Amino acid sequence: MVDIAVIMGSESDRAIANRVTNVLENTDYSFEVKVISAHRNPDELDEYVNASDATVFITIAGLSAALPGVVASKTKKPVVGVPVGAKLGGLDALLSIAQMPPGVPVATVGIDNGANAAHLAIRILEAAR
Structure with a gap:
């Protein structure tokens, strides 16, 4: 079982993912x-999300x-979105x-703020204990 699944849409997002994992590596x-694009690999993404036992994405x-x-x-599990400063x-x-849209909530952290995404995921897990 995995507590947190980190999904990036492209390998170019690796630096932001590293900010997430740097925080998570100091926890239990x-x-x-995973690198899975919603556009290029929709079936793979669907399979992964449905099969994942992660508590937070x-x-x-x-x-x-x-x-x-x-x-x-x-x-129906919590999803934290990290926007990447690629354009604009x-x-x-x-x-x-x-x-x-209504019924599809995503918690959002600041641009490129993978560390805060990790901290938020940890708080969600802590609250569920």
Whole structure:
């Protein structure tokens, strides 16, 4: 079993994922990191989310930033979105992640703030104890 699943849409998001894992490595929580694009690998993403026993998903996405919303549409588990500052200073990704439709909630942290995503996931897990 893994406590936290970290999914990035592209290998280019690795630096942000490293900010997440740097925090998680100092905890007793288990985690895994995957690269699965919501656009290029929708079937793989669907299979992974549905099969995952993770309690919390951290999703890292830039540009259209569809990944957090797609994951949230496939699970009732908490999803934390990390917008990546790829274009427009990351504001496009931030707004895409924050403006989810009713019934598809995604918690959103600051642009490129993988560390806060990890801290939020830890708080969610701690609250569930």
